[in-house]
Amino acid sequence: MVAILNKFKYHIEIPIDERDAKRRNFSTSLAKFIIRMKTHAVINDVLVGFSKLIWTFCNKRVFSQPINSFIDLGKCAMLLERAKIDYIIHGRKRSNPWLLTAKPNSVIKITKLFKIFDAEAIVFFPAGEKRMVPLQLLVKLRQSSKYGGQYERPYLETVNGIRFFIFFAKSHMSLEIMGTNNSIIECFLKVVNQGKSSWSWRDKTEQEI
Amino acid sequence: MVIYDAGTVVEQGDDMRGCLKHFDYRRWERRSIWTKLKRGEYFGTGYGEYAAYWYAQRSLEAKGVAKAAYTLGGYLSSLWLPNTWWQTAGTLGIAYMARVLGPFPTKGVPRFLQRIRRYIRFDPPHHGKGWHVDGEWWPF
Numbered sequence: 001m002v003a004i005l006n007k008f009k010y011h012i013e014i015p016i017d018e019r020d021a022k023r024r025n026f027s028t029s030l031a032k033f034i035i036r037m038k039t040h041a042v043i044n045d046v047l048v049g050f051s052k053l054i055w056t057f058c059n060k061r062v063f064s065q066p067i068n069s070f071i072d073l074g075k076c077a078m079l080l081e082r083a084k085i086d087y088i089i090h091g092r093k094r095s096n097p098w099l100l101t102a103k104p105n106s107v108i109k110i111t112k113l114f115k116i117f118d119a120e121a122i123v124f125f126p127a128g129e130k131r132m133v134p135l136q137l138l139v140k141l142r143q144s145s146k147y148g149g150q151y152e153r154p155y156l157e158t159v160n161g162i163r164f165f166i167f168f169a170k171s172h173m174s175l176e177i178m179g180t181n182n183s184i185i186e187c188f189l190k191v192v193n194q195g196k197s198s199w200s201w202r203d204k205t206e207q208e209i
Numbered sequence: 210m211v212i213y214d215a216g217t218v219v220e221q222g223d224d225m226r227g228c229l230k231h232f233d234y235r236r237w238e239r240r241s242i243w244t245k246l247k248r249g250e251y252f253g254t255g256y257g258e259y260a261a262y263w264y265a266q267r268s269l270e271a272k273g274v275a276k277a278a279y280t281l282g283g284y285l286s287s288l289w290l291p292n293t294w295w296q297t298a299g300t301l302g303i304a305y306m307a308r309v310l311g312p313f314p315t316k317g318v319p320r321f322l323q324r325i326r327r328y329i330r331f332d333p334p335h336h337g338k339g340w341h342v343d344g345e346w347w348p349f
Contacts, residue, residue, distance in 0.1 A: 011337060020334065023334050023339070024333070024334050024335075034336060034337050036337075068315050068323070068326065070323070070324055070326070070327045072320070118327075120326065120327075120330075121335075144314065144316075145314040145316045147314070148312065148313060148314060148333075149311070149312030149313050149314060149332070149333050150312070150333050150335075152335065167335070167336070169335065169336050171343050171344065171345070171347075172336040172338070172343075174336050174337070176335065176336045176337070
């Protein structure tokens with residue numbers, strides 16, 4: 001595990017930087033934890049590492065959704081079926097749903113999701129005991145057009161119920177975990193407990209930790 | 210006006226009648242597809258031109274509110290003349306591309322245009338970066 005962790009660079013803000021929160025219209029009570037791949041790392045290894053981290057953070061109960069998918073969600077559902085990954089379709093039309101939620105049940109399946117979901121970003125969040133997508137989140141996502149181009153905002157408005165969300169951007173090859181202060185500290189401690197790694201933090205965070 | 214634009218005037222007379230007298234109708238009919246395209250004839254600029262002249266004539270004759278209304282009609286129809294259509298279309302096109310590639314919700318944008326965002330787009334701050342250009346074609 002140490003070998004995988006060494007492929008990453010870390011950045012943590014508890015609470016989130018005021019300037020960043022203002023720029024992105026987020027609440028300043030949130031916290032942020034960014035995990036980036038190092039430049040020399042092999043992409044496949046990094047994706048496996050990310051999958052393991054996501055699996056650990058979400059306590060083995062993960063939901064995943066593509067954000068601004070480049071391919072039809074109906075086609076995505078077909079690919080998920082082929083990869084034997086459970087999913088939930090939200091919408092009247094099975095061929096063209098408005099939202100698709102995957103329920104990966106292993107680390108390998110999370111790694112497969114990175115390839116199946118061809119989207120601007122992929123969000124992962126803990127599924128909880130009932131393994132149901134919260135209705136509040138669905139309502140927010142239905143109204144997502146009012147948030148402009150900031151895809152994180154409808155998710156983060158339901159952060160009190162779900163605690164944290166993990167956003168993966170293929171173009172940046174990084175995970176951005178945003179949520180309540182406690183949940184971000186939990187995630188950070190999980191990383192630290194799994195092995196030594198190189199990480200950086202701001203002065204404000206250093207005092208708190 | 211039409212005669213000068215097409216470049217088919219052989220000899221310019223003192224008045225419009227003189228121009229029309231020497232107008233080469235055969236050459237006008239034989240115009241290439243490129244010439245017609247440049248004049249926007251495939252996109253109904255002829256109607257725009259007709260409307261502009263119609264409004265111009267009415268606005269000269271009318272008075273008061275009616276004159277203002279006809280003038281406004283003239284302004285609108287002048288957006289789709291043979292020599293202004295591409296500027297109008299270009300402005301609208303650039304604005305729409307900004308809507309497609311910019312940091313706006315993709316709802317309402319046709320799927321085939323949404324796919325362009327995969328290659329290049331303008332993103333709001335995320336993943337520790339400020340406003341930035343992103344996508345597979347963007348090398349940085």
